[in-house]
Amino acid sequence: MRIQVNARNRGFEFDAQPGEQVLYAGLRSGIDLPYECASGTCGTCKAKLISGRVSDRWPQAPGKKYVRQAGEFLMCQCAAEEALTLEVSKFVYPVEPGACVPQRCAGTVREVRALTHDVMAFALELEGPRDFDAGQFVLLAAEGVPGFRAYSMCNYERGARRLEFVMKKKPDGGFSQWLFGEKREGARLQAFGPLGKATFDPALDKNLLCIAGGSGIAGMMSILARAEAADYFSRRQGWVFFGIRTMKDAFFLDELSRCKAQVTVALSEEDVPGSSAWPNLRFEKGLVHEVAKRTMAGRYQNVRAYVAGPPPAVDAAIRVLLLDAKLSTDNIRYDKFS
Amino acid sequence: MAKPMVCRVADVPENTLKECEVEGGLKLVVANAGGEFVGFQAMCPHQDVPLCEGLFDGQTLTCHMHLWQWDVRSGAPQGIAEAPLQRYPLVREGDALYLGGESTALDVGELFNGLSPSILEKLSSLAKKESHPGGALLYKPGDPAEDFYVLDSGRIEFLVGRGAAPGGFMLRKGEVFGWAALLDGYPARIASARCVEDSSVLRINGRAALGVLEGDPACGFVVMRRLSALIARFLAGAGAK
Numbered sequence: 399m400r401i402q403v404n405a406r407n408r409g410f411e412f413d414a415q416p417g418e419q420v421l422y423a424g425l426r427s428g429i430d431l432p433y434e435c436a437s438g439t440c441g442t443c444k445a446k447l448i449s450g451r452v453s454d455r456w457p458q459a460p461g462k463k464y465v466r467q468a469g470e471f472l473m474c475q476c477a478a479e480e481a482l483t484l485e486v487s488k489f490v491y492p493v494e495p496g497a498c499v500p501q502r503c504a505g506t507v508r509e510v511r512a513l514t515h516d517v518m519a520f521a522l523e524l525e526g527p528r529d530f531d532a533g534q535f536v537l538l539a540a541e542g543v544p545g546f547r548a549y550s551m552c553n554y555e556r557g558a559r560r561l562e563f564v565m566k567k568k569p570d571g572g573f574s575q576w577l578f579g580e581k582r583e584g585a586r587l588q589a590f591g592p593l594g595k596a597t598f599d600p601a602l603d604k605n606l607l608c609i610a611g612g613s614g615i616a617g618m619m620s621i622l623a624r625a626e627a628a629d630y631f632s633r634r635q636g637w638v639f640f641g642i643r644t645m646k647d648a649f650f651l652d653e654l655s656r657c658k659a660q661v662t663v664a665l666s667e668e669d670v671p672g673s674s675a676w677p678n679l680r681f682e683k684g685l686v687h688e689v690a691k692r693t694m695a696g697r698y699q700n701v702r703a704y705v706a707g708p709p710p711a712v713d714a715a716i717r718v719l720l721l722d723a724k725l726s727t728d729n730i731r732y733d734k735f736s
Numbered sequence: 737m738a739k740p741m742v743c744r745v746a747d748v749p750e751n752t753l754k755e756c757e758v759e760g761g762l763k764l765v766v767a768n769a770g771g772e773f774v775g776f777q778a779m780c781p782h783q784d785v786p787l788c789e790g791l792f793d794g795q796t797l798t799c800h801m802h803l804w805q806w807d808v809r810s811g812a813p814q815g816i817a818e819a820p821l822q823r824y825p826l827v828r829e830g831d832a833l834y835l836g837g838e839s840t841a842l843d844v845g846e847l848f849n850g851l852s853p854s855i856l857e858k859l860s861s862l863a864k865k866e867s868h869p870g871g872a873l874l875y876k877p878g879d880p881a882e883d884f885y886v887l888d889s890g891r892i893e894f895l896v897g898r899g900a901a902p903g904g905f906m907l908r909k910g911e912v913f914g915w916a917a918l919l920d921g922y923p924a925r926i927a928s929a930r931c932v933e934d935s936s937v938l939r940i941n942g943r944a945a946l947g948v949l950e951g952d953p954a955c956g957f958v959v960m961r962r963l964s965a966l967i968a969r970f971l972a973g974a975g976a977k
Binding site: 404405406407408434441442444464466485487488489713716717720721726727728730 | 782783784785791793798800802803805815816818893905906969970
């Protein structure tokens with residue numbers, strides 16, 4: 399089905415498969431349509447229907463609260479029923495040359511293991527090699543579980559045949575309940591990606607500041623792996639702030655302890671342990687954005703910041719980075735899944 | 737008619753924001769920028785997010801949703817923001833702030849906002865207000881290019897060249913089109929402009945406007961710099977944001 403998108407600067411045309419979400423069809427055609435979560439929560443991919451008909455795969459999506467006017471819809475949840483013309487109130491450009499264009503693919507679940515009482519790690523074994531940038535995410539769906547959910551890769555390599563993820567158990571999360579539910583080793587998953595603009599490349603050549611709440615540490619692990627492979631911290635500084643509630647919510651501490659950046663674990667609901675098995679890690683009491691603010695005061699020269707985690711934690715960290723650190727918006731990269 | 741009251745001065749401490757509703761239902765945000773009070777639109781021009789929830793340091797406002805930024809005094813977009821803020825002039829009388837009227841398309845506009853009041857007054861005396869129904873073609877390539885336009889309300893589709901369709905550039909309030917009228921050596925239109933919906937525009941003779949700007953070269957230089965940036969935006973391709 400033919401889809402025409404009129405952006406503020408110019409128009410684009412592309413084809414969508416029956417039932418395929420408009421956003422995914424546009425992105426895999428190399429058109430950088432606006433999105434953040436690509437999974438129905440943020441509202442960033444809102445568009446206005448000029449002609450044609452769409453079907454909404456998830457009418458109760460949280461991102462619908464940003465859809466207020468007649469004819470508006472979320473491109474990540476709606477599929478074309480016939481040829482469409484729609485309007486996007488942003489500047490849209492073709493995907494930059496050399497960027498990883500997202501595609502649909504499938505994989506097999508491997509190495510499911512518990513990291514804490516409510517966080518699991520698993521890997522997706524792909525049928526063929528895929529490229530992605532450090533800090534990107536993919537959308538995953540299991541057969542019989544409606545809807546895609548967004549998960550950041552924890553690993554980094556070119557031509558990856560395995561994608562590694564962490565997942566927090568959520569009381570009402572269909573996919574997380576599915577994974578936590580039974581033995582899922584060997585199950586098939588549908589994936590779409592890579593997605594996301596909170597990416598890191600060593601050519602950046604700036605000091606790195608990573609602020610993560612809970613499972614938001616996933617994308618930071620990928621960024622740190624990329625940096626490590628390029629021996630980045632021999633010429634640039636790095637600071638990682640990992641926010642958790644208590645020590646029983648901690649994971650990846652062995653991996654973080656081997657990292658050449660300065661890593662601080664912020665405990666929001668528990669005092670700092672008297673001694674720990676990780677002499678290279680700093681432990682501080684407080685919310686992660688407050689601990690980062692205390693530690694980073696006066697150290698924001700030539701910094702690029704990455705932020706990920708629950709939306710309230712991300713918002714609080716962005717507030718610190720804008721108002722205290724005075725970073726330019728270009729140097730604040732974030733993912734805000736909920 | 738009495739000016740509508742917006743809020744008390746004490747309601748908006750220094751370097752904070754407050755959303756206010758004026759009699760008649762108009763909502764706006766009042767910012768106290770280091771003791772100076774400025775009023776502007778309540779919703780982000782990007783995606784209907786309340787700007788009173790934004791981050792404000794006394795000068796720059798950042799919408800928390802996608803980090804669009806503006807200088808609140810001028811309404812000028814900064815960083816990744818793609819549209820200016822519509823401002824509402826405020827008048828202080830005693831311990832209260834009143835609405836001084838709605839800012840015109842010229843004040844809001846990317847080309848002229850923040851210029852000296854005397855220049856804005858001269859330009860606005862040259863402006864003729866016109867209304868056009870949805871679907872109306874204002875001009876097409878080859879038409880004489882004597883006047884330029886500032887969009888006041890409605891929406892205009894602007895397309896450089898003769899049919900690099902589909903779709904053109906979708907303009908908003910305050911945006912300028914027909915700028916060939918401000919360029920030497922372009923007596924004819926190089927683009928087309930069509931109303932997507934019922935629209936009103938300010939129409940200004942290019943030569944007369946250049947005459948006004950020549951009387952104040954400092955302002956004229958600012959306008960020409962902004963005009964070159966505006967034209968470059970139409971030419972920009974991938975990665976040239």
